Amino acid sequence: MSYQTIIVETRGKTGLVTFNRPQALNALNEALIAELNTALVDFETNPEIGCTVITGSEKAFAAGADVKEMAEKTYIEAYLARFLDGWTRIADTRKPVIAAVSGFCLGGGLELAMMCDLIVASETARFALPEITLGIMPGAGGTQRLPRFIGKAKAMDLILTGRMMDAAEAERAGLVSRVVAPDKLLAEALAAADKIASYSQPIVMMAKETVNRAQETSLAEGARFERRLFLSMFATTDQKEGMDAFIAKRKPVFRNR
Ligand code: CAA
Numbered sequence: 001m002s003y004q005t006i007i008v009e010t011r012g013k014t015g016l017v018t019f020n021r022p023q024a025l026n027a028l029n030e031a032l033i034a035e036l037n038t039a040l041v042d043f044e045t046n047p048e049i050g051c052t053v054i055t056g057s058e059k060a061f062a063a064g065a066d067v068k069e070m071a072e073k074t075y076i077e078a079y080l081a082r083f084l085d086g087w088t089r090i091a092d093t094r095k096p097v098i099a100a101v102s103g104f105c106l107g108g109g110l111e112l113a114m115m116c117d118l119i120v121a122s123e124t125a126r127f128a129l130p131e132i133t134l135g136i137m138p139g140a141g142g143t144q145r146l147p148r149f150i151g152k153a154k155a156m157d158l159i160l161t162g163r164m165m166d167a168a169e170a171e172r173a174g175l176v177s178r179v180v181a182p183d184k185l186l187a188e189a190l191a192a193a194d195k196i197a198s199y200s201q202p203i204v205m206m207a208k209e210t211v212n213r214a215q216e217t218s219l220a221e222g223a224r225f226e227r228r229l230f231l232s233m234f235a236t237t238d239q240k241e242g243m244d245a246f247i248a249k250r251k252p253v254f255r256n257r
Helices: 030-045 075-080 085-092 108-115 130-134 142-161 167-173 182-197 201-216 219-235 237-247
Strands: 006-011 014-019 051-055 060-062 097-101 104-106 118-122 126-128 178-180
Touching (some): 030 051, 030 085, 060 097, 097 108, 097 182, 104 108, 108 142, 118 167, 118 182, 126 167, 130 142, 142 167, 167 178, 201 219, 201 237, 219 237
Parallel strands (some): 014 051, 051 097, 097 118, 104 126, 118 178
Antiparallel strands (some): 006 014
């Protein structure tokens, strides 16, 4: 498959997607979202791949949905075409996805990053949901995910004023997992992905699914869900291998079984 708006590579057991619309600060148009979804499905179904990293350029992870593509849409066109429905594919991936964010991460760009499992940010990263300045509000989950990351007080501040938050504030607020020097960004994200991809894929997928439950359900229900999946792990050969290897003081060889 040849891609026009993204660059798709593999690095060992990691899939790497780089947004590639430099002329528009990686604004997310329909073509880019379709290509991203194709790449995600390819990585998801490739047994050799254990984790995906999504990144942009030094200047912009993504400056939001493509305003020029959206500007003339009518309500009925947007409704009938189910505009934005395809944007949530990342949130449905079972293998982990890491966003490596440098520069502007705005609007739909931040909404995509929040659908990833880790956000690794460069010190230069700038986060905002500036939709209010365009006469709209976030539409790809931003009003729901941002308060879950950073709480209502800061989410209201960002969504109602449209202001930008720098990487240090984003880390303090709990939006990003790690902040690193700009020249270390991709290496840090790929190293985290490589580590994740070295573990048992089904166990990683179950751990991800279980952490995500914490956002969606009560503590009691979430803990019951966790216990069920935890007990089921004793039916896997990777649990036997992991524990045998620990006792024998050797490196485990996980077979994703
Ligand atoms: N859509 C389309 N084009 C965009 C864009 C976007 N979101 N963001 C930047 N661009 C384009 C600019 O139009 C410009 O193109 P031209 O050279 O053809 O004029 C090019 O990228 C470079 O941008 P600037 O000249 O503006 O660069 P700057 O460094 O001066 O400013 C910026 C950078 C502050 C990010 C500014 O570009 C900006 O404010 N962009 C829009 C951000 C925004 O509002 N995002 C939210 C979109 S709505 C959304 O995402 C809805 C949703 O929930 C799904």
